[in-house]
Amino acid sequence: MGVNAVIENGKLVDTSNKAEDAKKAAASNQGYDKNAFMNILCAQMKYQDPLEPTSNTEYINQYATFTQVEQISNMAEAFSMSRASDLVGKTVIVTNEGGEKVQGKVDYVTYKSGEAYLNIDGTDYKMDDVNSVADTHFAEIHDQADDLDTLMSKFPAFENMVFTDAQKVFDAYDFYKQMDADAIALIDKKDIEKLEQYYLKAKELLEEAQKNDAEYQKNKAAEDAKKAEAITEDKDASTDSGTDENAATAQQQ
Numbered sequence: 717m718g719v720n721a722v723i724e725n726g727k728l729v730d731t732s733n734k735a736e737d738a739k740k741a742a743a744s745n746q747g748y749d750k751n752a753f754m755n756i757l758c759a760q761m762k763y764q765d766p767l768e769p770t771s772n773t774e775y776i777n778q779y780a781t782f783t784q785v786e787q788i789s790n791m792a793e794a795f796s797m798s799r800a801s802d803l804v805g806k807t808v809i810v811t812n813e814g815g816e817k818v819q820g821k822v823d824y825v826t827y828k829s830g831e832a833y834l835n836i837d838g839t840d841y842k843m844d845d846v847n848s849v850a851d852t853h854f855a856e857i858h859d860q861a862d863d864l865d866t867l868m869s870k871f872p873a874f875e876n877m878v879f880t881d882a883q884k885v886f887d888a889y890d891f892y893k894q895m896d897a898d899a900i901a902l903i904d905k906k907d908i909e910k911l912e913q914y915y916l917k918a919k920e921l922l923e924e925a926q927k928n929d930a931e932y933q934k935n936k937a938a939e940d941a942k943k944a945e946a947i948t949e950d951k952d953a954s955t956d957s958g959t960d961e962n963a964a965t966a967q968q969q
Contacts, residue, residue: 877918
């Protein structure tokens with residue numbers, strides 16, 4: 717088939733480039749999807765040479781091709797939506813509009829105009845913006861490492877540490893001891909050494925506080941015993957004095 721010229725108002729009009737232009741426009745605007753294919757087919761029908769029209773067989777073949785393209789497009793769209801749904805609850809890294817990497821857990825998926833959007837902390841991101849997906853274990857161990865870092869950030873300066881700070885250190889140390897081995901592997905050795913130093917210091921402060929409390933309780937008990945003994949002696953003295961006075965009165969009578 718030749719697509720060279722058409723007759724408009726009794727004149728030959730050169731349309732040799734119009735079909736090709738239509739192809740380029742469709743491809744640049746939407747890519748070679750079903751819509752682009754239909755635009756190409758319509759352009760061929762519109763600008764075909766009336767002296768050599770396209771045969772019915774060729775149209776049927778082109779329509780069959782269009783049907784295949786449409787089915788493939790629908791399958792790709794369904795696959796994209798299914799893949800997006802599988803990411804709910806998983807940790808992903810996406811690129812935002814500013815080109816920055818954002819990491820977070822996918823809360824839910826929405827579909828707009830046949831395209832899937834992942835919602836992370838209240839913000840929607842396209843599937844094309846996803847750079848990587850982390851499995852559950854990966855997310856958990858990183859969360860544990862971050863949680864320990866948060867607990868340690870509450871520590872005071874080592875030289876200013878007092879007994880009231882000991883509980884913060886004990887909480888962080890207990891959390892560290894319960895962490896997954898893979899999570900511990902993510903922690904810098906210097907941070908682990910720092911935690912150990914704080915823990916030893918906290919134990920010393922606790923032992924010192926317990927010793928001081930025991931000494932205080934001992935002294936308090938001794939003081940209470942002296943006070944009780946003094947009260948007993950006063951009562952005894954008062955009783956003896958009353959007895960002597962009664963005896964003297966009886967003798968006088």
